Amino acid sequence: MDGRRRRFGEGPNPYELTDESPVYVISVAAQLSGLHPQTLRQYDRLGLVSPDRTAGRGRRYSARDIQLLRQVTQLSQDEGVNLAGIKRIIELENQVAALQERIAELQGAVEGAATAMRQREAAVHASYRRDLVPYQDVQQASALVVWRPRRDQER
Template sequence: MDGRRRNPYELTEDTPVYVISVAAQLSGLHPQTLRQYDRLGLVSPDRTAGRGRRYSARDIELLRQVQQLSQDEGINLAGIKRIIELENQVAQLKAQIAELEAALDGAAAAMRQREAAVHASYRRDLVPYQQVQQTSALVVWRPPKRQQRPQSSD
């Protein structure tokens, strides 16, 4: 999403709505674990004016991913943090590639339009030059003989 919501009451997966106790229950983790992950920078929820944590659906999914990597894969928290950073970087690069491809498509379309305009502006009364095949034949031109006029005497 481009960061601008049309409706201020619209809920998205990035809308911070869950307090820490609900986020802990939804993710299957203890609230202290969520606080630890926040301190380490693994999952950083939004904050209210009173500094309370508010988790989004995306944050809950990330908490589940951290738990899965830690418990099932045996990856330490530093490794998990690096994995998350690299995944975020990949997502940003993919978005940048999509933007560049869209810009390239637009530039190519504009170039095709300009090219078509140039071709449309060609004069149609001109005959294109074509290479003449050279042969060894020799053509001699002789002017026709003039008839001599009688000279008048004055």
């Protein structure tokens, strides 16, 4: 994607559910992630997990958000990372993902340019004249040429 979350109803098929589709209310997201709903609200305030909002400002979590909540839990409980550290880790992971996506785009552009260059090069080679040029063996001549300046140039 282009760095922003795709909302339900956007894109080529508005009814297609993806990992980014916000479908879970906070109580279901809390159950799926194993956290208390108040913890989810706190994580939202801290910017660790930012669920989409409905028109009435209710939170809607996606499968990706649930996965992220589980990752936050694992980092804080199993690894002992504080919430500020977790937020930084998430930001850096998002940056890496965006950069990898950009690298893939640039590699595609480079490959496209290389293909176009090869096609142009082939077109130039195809435009060369292919006339046969007879080969003439050049014989070494043994003629001697003597140059003498004219008298009026001697002065």
